[in-house]
Amino acid sequence: MTLLETIVDVPNRAAEYLSGERTGDRLARLREDGLAVHAALASLVLLLLFPVLVAVIVSTKESGIITGLGGLVPGGNTYANYYRALVELEFYRYMLNSLVMASVVVVGKLVVSLLAVLAVVYYRVPYKDIVFLFILFTLLLPVPVRFVPLYRLVTGLGWNNTVLAITVPYLASATTVFVLRQHFLSIPPSLVENAKLDGVGPLEFLWRVLIPMSKGILVGVSVIIFVYAWNQYLWPLVIVGDDLQVAQVGLGQLRGQAQAGDVAWALTMTGSVLTLLPPLVLLVLFRKPLLETFSIQRK
Amino acid sequence: MATREVFESRWQAAALLLPTVLVSIVFLYAPAVRAFELSLFEVGFGTGEADFVGLENYRTLLTSSEYHLSVLLTVLFAVAVVVGVMSFSLVVSFLIHEVEVGKGLYLVSAIWPYALPPAVAGFVFFFLLHPDLGVLTRPIERFGVDVDWFSSGPQAFALITVVAVWKQVGYNVIFMSASMNNIPGSLTETARLDGVGRLRRLLWVYAPIMSPTLAFLAVMNTIYAFFGTFAFIDVMTQGGPAGATNILIFDLYRDALQNFEFGVASAKSVVLFLIVGGLMYVQFRVTEKHAYYGG
Amino acid sequence: MARITLENVRKEYGDVVAVRGIDLEVSDGSFVVVVGPSGCGKSTTLRLVAGLESVTDGDVRKDGESLVGVEPKDRDVAMVFQNYALYPHMTARRNMTFGAGSATAFDDEEIERRVTDAAELLDIEDLLDRKPEALSGGERQRVALGRAIIRDPDVFLMDEPLSNLDAKLRIRMRAELAKLHEELRTTTVYVTHDQTEAMTLGDEVVVMNDGRVQQVDSPQRLYDYPANRFVAEFIGDPAMNTLDVTVEAGADGARAVHPGFRLPLPDGDGLDAAAGSGAVLGVRPEDLSLADADSGADAFEATVTVTEPLGDSLLLECRVGGDRLKTQASPRSDVGAGDTVALTPDPERLHLFDPDSGEAVYHSAGATTAPDRDGRATRSPATTPEER
Numbered sequence: 017m018t019l020l021e022t023i024v025d026v027p028n029r030a031a032e033y034l035s036g037e038r039t040g041d042r043l044a045r046l047r048e049d050g051l052a053v054h055a056a057l058a059s060l061v062l063l064l065l066f067p068v069l070v071a072v073i074v075s076t077k078e079s080g081i082i083t084g085l086g087g088l089v090p091g092g093n094t095y096a097n098y099y100r101a102l103v104e105l106e107f108y109r110y111m112l113n114s115l116v117m118a119s120v121v122v123v124g125k126l127v128v129s130l131l132a133v134l135a136v137v138y139y140r141v142p143y144k145d146i147v148f149l150f151i152l153f154t155l156l157l158p159v160p161v162r163f164v165p166l167y168r169l170v171t172g173l174g175w176n177n178t179v180l181a182i183t184v185p186y187l188a189s190a191t192t193v194f195v196l197r198q199h200f201l202s203i204p205p206s207l208v209e210n211a212k213l214d215g216v217g218p219l220e221f222l223w224r225v226l227i228p229m230s231k232g233i234l235v236g237v238s239v240i241i242f243v244y245a246w247n248q249y250l251w252p253l254v255i256v257g258d259d260l261q262v263a264q265v266g267l268g269q270l271r272g273q274a275q276a277g278d279v280a281w282a283l284t285m286t287g288s289v290l291t292l293l294p295p296l297v298l299l300v301l302f303r304k305p306l307l308e309t310f311s312i313q314r315k
Numbered sequence: 316m317a318t319r320e321v322f323e324s325r326w327q328a329a330a331l332l333l334p335t336v337l338v339s340i341v342f343l344y345a346p347a348v349r350a351f352e353l354s355l356f357e358v359g360f361g362t363g364e365a366d367f368v369g370l371e372n373y374r375t376l377l378t379s380s381e382y383h384l385s386v387l388l389t390v391l392f393a394v395a396v397v398v399g400v401m402s403f404s405l406v407v408s409f410l411i412h413e414v415e416v417g418k419g420l421y422l423v424s425a426i427w428p429y430a431l432p433p434a435v436a437g438f439v440f441f442f443l444l445h446p447d448l449g450v451l452t453r454p455i456e457r458f459g460v461d462v463d464w465f466s467s468g469p470q471a472f473a474l475i476t477v478v479a480v481w482k483q484v485g486y487n488v489i490f491m492s493a494s495m496n497n498i499p500g501s502l503t504e505t506a507r508l509d510g511v512g513r514l515r516r517l518l519w520v521y522a523p524i525m526s527p528t529l530a531f532l533a534v535m536n537t538i539y540a541f542f543g544t545f546a547f548i549d550v551m552t553q554g555g556p557a558g559a560t561n562i563l564i565f566d567l568y569r570d571a572l573q574n575f576e577f578g579v580a581s582a583k584s585v586v587l588f589l590i591v592g593g594l595m596y597v598q599f600r601v602t603e604k605h606a607y608y609g610g
Numbered sequence: 611m612a613r614i615t616l617e618n619v620r621k622e623y624g625d626v627v628a629v630r631g632i633d634l635e636v637s638d639g640s641f642v643v644v645v646g647p648s649g650c651g652k653s654t655t656l657r658l659v660a661g662l663e664s665v666t667d668g669d670v671r672k673d674g675e676s677l678v679g680v681e682p683k684d685r686d687v688a689m690v691f692q693n694y695a696l697y698p699h700m701t702a703r704r705n706m707t708f709g710a711g712s713a714t715a716f717d718d719e720e721i722e723r724r725v726t727d728a729a730e731l732l733d734i735e736d737l738l739d740r741k742p743e744a745l746s747g748g749e750r751q752r753v754a755l756g757r758a759i760i761r762d763p764d765v766f767l768m769d770e771p772l773s774n775l776d777a778k779l780r781i782r783m784r785a786e787l788a789k790l791h792e793e794l795r796t797t798t799v800y801v802t803h804d805q806t807e808a809m810t811l812g813d814e815v816v817v818m819n820d821g822r823v824q825q826v827d828s829p830q831r832l833y834d835y836p837a838n839r840f841v842a843e844f845i846g847d848p849a850m851n852t853l854d855v856t857v858e859a860g861a862d863g864a865r866a867v868h869p870g871f872r873l874p875l876p877d878g879d880g881l882d883a884a885a886g887s888g889a890v891l892g893v894r895p896e897d898l899s900l901a902d903a904d905s906g907a908d909a910f911e912a913t914v915t916v917t918e919p920l921g922d923s924l925l926l927e928c929r930v931g932g933d934r935l936k937t938q939a940s941p942r943s944d945v946g947a948g949d950t951v952a953l954t955p956d957p958e959r960l961h962l963f964d965p966d967s968g969e970a971v972y973h974s975a976g977a978t979t980a981p982d983r984d985g986r987a988t989r990s991p992a993t994t995p996e997e998r
Contacts (some may be wrong), residue, residue, distance in 0.1 A: 061407070147332055156588065157347050169345070187338045247433060281448070292435050295432065
């Protein structure tokens with residue numbers, strides 16, 4: 017079984033397991049794998065999950081102060097905490113801002129990159145390869161490398177504290193262009209030749225042939241961009257104020273606001289769980305196209 | 316000679332490329348060039364007036380023991396993160412590769428930190444290991460360690476390394492698992508028939524075949540250690556105590572937005588660029604050299 | 611319906627010359643097959659006609675009007691590709707109709723009607739709502755043909771359309787293509803590397819090599835009167851034997867002299883010119899027969915080195931005076947490796963080629979019956995009961 021098949025097969029296997037029909041069989045197979053291997057793997061995975069499990073448990077408690085492992089039992093304050101964080105302390109605003117930023121970046125990057133890749137792959141024009149390299153080379157220029165001038169530029173444009181500031185600078189994407197190009201190069205040339213013979217134009221070809229043929233990759237790329245945008249921290253921190261601030265930075269504000277009372281930690285963990293949720297849900301839901309896309313990126 | 320390049324209109328191609336190229340120039344290339352330019356100036360606080368000072372800012376960096384410490388810390392940090400995350404991920408990926416039952420579940424449980432926002436990672440660990448209130452503080456202190464990373468530099472450094480490793484495991488497992496899955500089953504079977512044990516199979520059969528992926532990950536992890544770890548520092552240690560976690564990117568941020576030393580900060584940007592550029596170059600060369608391995 | 615003319619067509623990709631100046635006339639309603647080894651420029655030639663490539667030099671004309679600079683969609687041609695070029699996310703019907711609106715002047719209703727007709731013609735009515743992944747290779751090829759047919763183009767261009775099919779299906783589709791052409795009578799240019807396909811399908815076969823046209827002729831004439839050594843060896847399976855000989859003129863006529871034999875050559879054009887110099891003798895394996903013991907002076911001896919039973923015949927690889935030679939014997943002949951056999955060539959089936967240029971200088975068949983270019987055999991119906 018390939019990696020992907022295995023993952024996709026999880027629900028079936030879970031159902032099989034729950035139905036109990038093959039429990040004996042499963043035990044035998046567990047033994048075949050080696051119980052020690054499973055024990056080791058389970059502990060390592062648990063180690064990875066432990067911090068977040070703690071965060072989830074604490075977010076259900078009234079007081080966040082637990083000073084020992086014995087205190088790690090869910091409390092009854094779940095609704096109150098999430099309500100307080102989201103509504104009273106207005107954490108929903110940060111979530112919304114992050115959502116807007118990430119969505120705009122996803123859509124913007126996809127549109128802008130699809131157009132560029134259409135030209136890079138399907139046009140016979142001079143200097144095309146140089147333009148492609150020019151786009152790829154932006155990989156060498158993460159925010160910290162151009163931090164100060166970018167700050168001054170965006171401020172100079174009067175964009176500070178606008179959605180433009182946390183979206184437009186992200187629209188050019190070497191990674192997206194690269195992955196889409198690799199994918200389009202795997203589509204047989206005869207398809208576009210056939211379209212050309214019929215007089216189907218480039219945009220119609222993109223819209224009716226390339227995009228429908230690339231659904232999986234586009235979903236995978238979207239998840240990658242979403243996670244990337246959602247996890248941006250430094251740039252939003254410096255370029256937008258509290259009104260437009262994103263969830264990750266908002267967590268700090270939440271801590272500050274909540275610190276007055278003794279529930280600070282429960283609320284901070286509530287915020288943390290909330291901030292983790294959207295990218296995590298996307299990852300779990302779209303793991304198949306995501307892994308497919310990653311396998312292209314490595315090429 | 317079949318070709319995909321069936322469209323020939325130059326202005327159409329230019330129009331399609333325009334958005335990406337425009338954003339690249341305005342928000343990526345121009346600021347990068349400007350950073351280089353700014354690094355040659357001393358920029359007045361508040362006024363924004365710039366005096367040309369040549370390489371003075373670089374000389375400042377060369378002679379600043381604080382900056383030297385920051386460079387040293389960052390290199391140590393990067394090495395610790397790369398080694399830590401790659402060994403942990405290699406073991407996890409290998410064990411997942413070895414089992415049949417529950418494979419998919421294990422995999423999802425191992426790759427999820429890819430989606431983890433860094434600030435969340437920072438806050439959760441801040442809470443877990445808070446010197447007074449942390450859930451894990453008491454259990455750890457039972458082993459005779461005094462958890463005190465608010466004032467102990469080495470502890471703070473260790474803490475951000477652990478957090479940085481934790482967050483990056485998912486990304487590594489994604490690529491390592493895919494790479495291991497590409498190893499022909501016949502190789503595994505041959506090794507098994509020869510009675511090669513698990514550990515030796517991992518180190519002497521799998522790892523060499525996976526070397527292009529491992530090289531790729533080593534570079535991506537280094538870049539991550541340099542640039543992707545700002546949030547941990549900002550949330551947990553603010554570069555302290557006494558500069559013990561003041562890695563380059565945080566140092567740069569402070570110079571620019573707390574001390575408003577735009578000139579020096581730009582010089583630091585240029586140094587960072589050279590480091591990324593060097594790493595990318597190394598990756599390119601290593602990948603090229605190992606291209607014949609495939610996978 | 612249209613006539614295609616290529617005039618001194620050249621195509622260069624940078625330093626690489628794919629097509630080195632070819633002239634070709636495809637008459638209205640004919641089925642012309644372009645055949646040659648891979649890299650010979652045959653596909654490029656087809657793509658030049660389609661307009662997917664532009665000529666570096668020369669002219670491509672349709673019914674006398676130049677196509678240079680004319681957009682592919684305005685050339686009124688339809689292409690069928692080796693990999694079918696079906697859009698995987700569209701049904702067979704949608705694959706056929708997508709682009710038909712911009713490629714033709716038909717309205718939607720007319721297109722629908724034409725799809726129905728084409729589906730009936732190709733026997734794919736039940737498959738129209740399936741996507742390519744649910745179709746077999748042969749079915750996909752039919753859909754691709756249907757897509758070309760509903761456009762009612764002046765010319766069909768087919769680029770190795772059967773090469774992705776398995777051997778059995780290829781033979782069946784070959785017959786169907788021939789039948790289809792009988793019905794539609796649309797001018798067709800068909801490119802293949804498979805000489806059997808070329809021989810069975812083409813009214814006329816164009817043999818290409820190294821960017822040049824080697825010979826244009828009917829299949830039988832191509833086989834009987836190859837213009838040069840390349841054509842002689844490319845057409846026919848097993849390939850024609852070629853041996854270095856010297857041509858000697860004598861009182862009793864000319865002879866091809868080889869360390870293993872002295873073969874009399876019937877009088878004919880070109881023989882006088884070849885006399886006294888070296889030449890390459892060409893003789894097809896099936897034109898060499900195992901002679902009886904008293905077969906006379908024309909027989910020569912050969913040593914069998916390998917035998918390959920093909921079922922319907924026995925292929926013998928022999929050694930003659932240091933050269934290797936293939937011949938076909940009757941299937942159950944009692945011959946084994948190491949045996950010495952006597953071989954008699956059919957005197958009417960000998961060819962001589964210039965050793966340097968490779969051009970044919972003499973065909974022994976031409977000695978008795980002069981080649982009659984216009985009186986060539988027409989293609990026999992390709993659909994035989996065994997093939998269906």
